[in-house]
Amino acid sequence: MLPAIHENSVMNAILSNMAEAVLVLNQDANVVLANRAAENLFLIRDGVLIGQSFFNITENEKIISMVNDVLSTGKEVFTETILLPSTQTHRIHVSALKDEQGKMNGVVAVFHDVTDARNFEQMRSEFLGNVSHELRTPLTSIKGFVETLLDGAMENSTQCRRFLSIIDTETYRLGRLIEDMLSLSAIESKERVMRPKPVCMLTSMRNVLNILGPQISEKSLRVDLIYPNDHSYIQADEDLLNQVFINLLDNAIKFTPENGSIVVRCKKQDSRVILTITDTGVGIPRESLPRIFERFYRVDKARSRRQGGTGLGLSIVKHIVESHGGEVFVESEVGKGSTFGVSFIAL
Numbered sequence: 381m382l383p384a385i386h387e388n389s390v391m392n393a394i395l396s397n398m399a400e401a402v403l404v405l406n407q408d409a410n411v412v413l414a415n416r417a418a419e420n421l422f423l424i425r426d427g428v429l430i431g432q433s434f435f436n437i438t439e440n441e442k443i444i445s446m447v448n449d450v451l452s453t454g455k456e457v458f459t460e461t462i463l464l465p466s467t468q469t470h471r472i473h474v475s476a477l478k479d480e481q482g483k484m485n486g487v488v489a490v491f492h493d494v495t496d497a498r499n500f501e502q503m504r505s506e507f508l509g510n511v512s513h514e515l516r517t518p519l520t521s522i523k524g525f526v527e528t529l530l531d532g533a534m535e536n537s538t539q540c541r542r543f544l545s546i547i548d549t550e551t552y553r554l555g556r557l558i559e560d561m562l563s564l565s566a567i568e569s570k571e572r573v574m575r576p577k578p579v580c581m582l583t584s585m586r587n588v589l590n591i592l593g594p595q596i597s598e599k600s601l602r603v604d605l606i607y608p609n610d611h612s613y614i615q616a617d618e619d620l621l622n623q624v625f626i627n628l629l630d631n632a633i634k635f636t637p638e639n640g641s642i643v644v645r646c647k648k649q650d651s652r653v654i655l656t657i658t659d660t661g662v663g664i665p666r667e668s669l670p671r672i673f674e675r676f677y678r679v680d681k682a683r684s685r686r687q688g689g690t691g692l693g694l695s696i697v698k699h700i701v702e703s704h705g706g707e708v709f710v711e712s713e714v715g716k717g718s719t720f721g722v723s724f725i726a727l
């Protein structure tokens with residue numbers, strides 16, 4: 381057993397280092413003890429909380445009635461609420477303080493900040509909702525066309541061919557969706573081991589231009605590559621960097637009408653290498669720009685779906701770039717075109 385004085389200082393050390401705010405109130409609901417977290421939460425400097433009536437330090441009806449309840453019944457209660465002026469969600473636990481004879485002489489209230497957990501839960505449920513919706517759309521369409529075929533459309537060879545080709549497109553989209561989700565989750569969970577090595581951004585971009593060559597010629601697009609004389613090396617995982625350029629260039633091609641043009645610029649600025657892809661496509665409305673890198677976000681869902689898009693491309697780009705310590709940016713004007721850019725620390 382620790383001597384009383386030592387016990388007290390240990391107690392104080394524990395209380396003042398706790399992330400949770402702790403308040404002890406007497407029977408008249410006056411504060412008799414408050415740790416540092418409680419002072420911060422109620423925005424009161426050193427010690428001033430002590431002696432104040434609890435009802436003067438908060439206007440939150442929910443906790444006021446909880447404290448009153450516990451003071452009159454001696455029960456233990458929990459709740460979750462936002463404590464103004466903070467914007468954080470707190471889980472609050474109020475219980476009775478009783479002496480050895482079981483007589484109540486106050487209450488103790490503990491405030492635990494659960495904002496991160498709640499935000500995470502909300503994000504997860506939004507994500508699940510989005511995924512289910514994205515998976516259901518092509519499935520519903522496949523099911524519809526299969527039923528129409530079975531109902532007799534298969535006897536008509538033109539119709540049969542047309543419906544089968546729609547089914548083919550939809551299954552391709554389902555496959556891509558699953559692949560994109562897997563690669564996003566692998567990058568996010570850091571499950572995919574990065575193999576960084578010196579990579580020339582320009583060489584990577586040239587490879588990608590070759591890969592997407594057929595789509596570029598199909599739409600008769602003109603692509604200009606403008607670059608400095610010195611090569612632009614960065615430390616990166618080459619496959620992942622290629623994936624960034626494929627996604628960005630694929631968008632530029634997809635959202636630019638036939639005979640349009642795309643300019644790829646690579647430049648060194650201070651200690652960074654910056655690559656931008658400027659197209660003369662449909663552009664992105666100003667209000668959509670802040671959301672463009674979110675998973676599944678598409679300006680025109682129907683249009684993107686028709687083109688086989690999943691809306692995951694840019695979120696994959698952002699994740700890869702940021703996991704390399706780089707930055708992504710976008711500028712756009714509706715009807716004129718868009719510029720997407722990435723910037724990395726130069727080697």
Ligand SMILES: Nc1ncnc2c1ncn2[C@@H]1O[C@H](COP(=O)(O)OP(=O)(O)OP(=O)(O)O)[C@@H](O)[C@H]1O
Binds near residue numbers: 560635662689691
């Ligand atoms: N270069 C661009 N020009 C105009 N809009 C663009 C451009 N790039 C992206 N967008 C808009 O941003 C949305 C999200 O892009 P993202 O690459 O994440 O998805 P997607 O291209 O629709 O699908 P996926 O990349 O899976 O094929 C697109 O649907 C489109 O509305």
Ligand SMILES: [Mg+2]
Binds near residue numbers: 627630631689693694
């Ligand atoms: Mg895309």
